[in-house]
Amino acid sequence: MLLFTPGPTPVPESVRQAMATQTLHHRTPEFEAIFKEARERLLNLFGMEECVMLASSGTGAMQSCVLNLCNRKALTINAGKFGERFGKIVTAMGKELVELKYEWNTPAQLVDVKEALAENSDIDSLFIQISESAGGLRHPVEEIASYVKSVNKDIMVIADGITAVGVEKIDTTNIDALVAGSQKAFMLPPGLAMIGLSSLAVDRIGDGVDYYFNLASEIKKQRQNTTAYTAPTTLIIGLNAIFDEIEKEGVDTLYTETKARAKATQSALESIGLSIYPKTPALSMSTVLDNDAEPIRKLLKTKYGVNIAGGQDHLKGKIFRINQMGLIAVYESAWVVNAIEMALSDLGRREFDGTASRTFNRVYFNEID
Numbered sequence: 162m163l164l165f166t167p168g169p170t171p172v173p174e175s176v177r178q179a180m181a182t183q184t185l186h187h188r189t190p191e192f193e194a195i196f197k198e199a200r201e202r203l204l205n206l207f208g209m210e211e212c213v214m215l216a217s218s219g220t221g222a223m224q225s226c227v228l229n230l231c232n233r234k235a236l237t238i239n240a241g242k243f244g245e246r247f248g249k250i251v252t253a254m255g256k257e258l259v260e261l262k263y264e265w266n267t268p269a270q271l272v273d274v275k276e277a278l279a280e281n282s283d284i285d286s287l288f289i290q291i292s293e294s295a296g297g298l299r300h301p302v303e304e305i306a307s308y309v310k311s312v313n314k315d316i317m318v319i320a321d322g323i324t325a326v327g328v329e330k331i332d333t334t335n336i337d338a339l340v341a342g343s344q345k346a347f348m349l350p351p352g353l354a355m356i357g358l359s360s361l362a363v364d365r366i367g368d369g370v371d372y373y374f375n376l377a378s379e380i381k382k383q384r385q386n387t388t389a390y391t392a393p394t395t396l397i398i399g400l401n402a403i404f405d406e407i408e409k410e411g412v413d414t415l416y417t418e419t420k421a422r423a424k425a426t427q428s429a430l431e432s433i434g435l436s437i438y439p440k441t442p443a444l445s446m447s448t449v450l451d452n453d454a455e456p457i458r459k460l461l462k463t464k465y466g467v468n469i470a471g472g473q474d475h476l477k478g479k480i481f482r483i484n485q486m487g488l489i490a491v492y493e494s495a496w497v498v499n500a501i502e503m504a505l506s507d508l509g510r511r512e513f514d515g516t517a518s519r520t521f522n523r524v525y526f527n528e529i530d
């Protein structure tokens with residue numbers, strides 16, 4: 162069965178092998194060397210001054226950013242489940258919230274951010290997804306972050322890059338915290354969260370708040386190549402192994418191929434009459450709006466050996482989402498669009514003539530050249 166859900170993503174064989182070695186003690190020079198290597202590679206990927214790794218799912222990193230980077234009042238962008246989650250965390254942590262809400266196919270608008278900041282001069286932090294996975298939407302983070310910093314550079318800009326880091330090169334010029342998670346574009350099992358930090362963010366964190374999610378304690382320890390509490394050693398070994406895989410062709414090749422696959426998949430789906438859901442699609446996944454979403458998913462799983470994701474909440478049964486994150490063999494993606502065309506034929510919606518895979522191949526190899 163091909164796993165094509167936008168997280169978790171498949172873990173490459175070499176990475177699973179690397180993680181199958183004997184358990185290491187985390188307070189040893191052997192593990193510190195492994196940690197140091199992973200940390201340097203992460204700093205380089207984030208392109209930021211500091212970074213931390215946390216033993217938690219991505220949501221733990223989101224919460225630690227709310228705790229340590231928002232003093233009093235946060236502005237959050239809610240155009241889906243994950244943006245909504247930032248708002249819920251802010252409220253649960255007892256901080257004030259201004260939330261901009263959008264339909265799940267609609268990117269945040271700069272004018273709304275301008276208005277919110279003008280009306281709330283005490284907003285000290287902005288929380289936004291780069292890629293909102295609920296609808297496969299790309300927010301204009303660069304534009305919004307740049308505006309926020311032009312108003313007041315002390316407003317912390319926290320970008321959830323869980324389905325963006327490792328998908329495309331992120332411009333971190335105006336970003337103070339960039340969140341990533343192991344089970345999405347990093348192709349690792351769940352359980353490791355990573356945060357890239359600007360030096361402004363490190364200053365803001367100061368002595369930190371909270372206990373487990375105190376970022377100051379982690380920064381202090383991680384600069385010494387260790388962690389405040391027991392490190393997720395297996396996942397950090399896996400992180401080095403995935404960097405080894407990515408570096409074989411280079412991270413730029415990963416970005417180019419991901420983009421080509423996303424573009425080719427979108428064109429292929431459109432060529433067989435399907436509609437792309439988000440107004441500004443992210444490269445991390447391809448999302449289709451279709452009333453037959455569930456029958457299509459079921460046929461893919463039972464007849465064609467492909468597992469794709471559906472929608473949540475009001476989009477349950479209305480959309481399906483195809484992953485583009487990670488080192489994916491192009492023939493697998495070509496098979497996915499072909500399988501969708503066959504499913505449409507099974508449902509009596511169109512006659513199969515190979516249009517999807519033909520379009521996919523034409524666009525993909527054109528993009529790659």
Ligand SMILES: *Cc1c(COP(=O)(O)O)cnc(C)c1O
Nearest residue numbers: 218219220243292294323324342
């Ligand atoms: C998956 C995801 C998260 C949450 O990650 P968990 O690891 O499930 O806690 C947050 N933001 C985005 C955009 C995601 O796709």
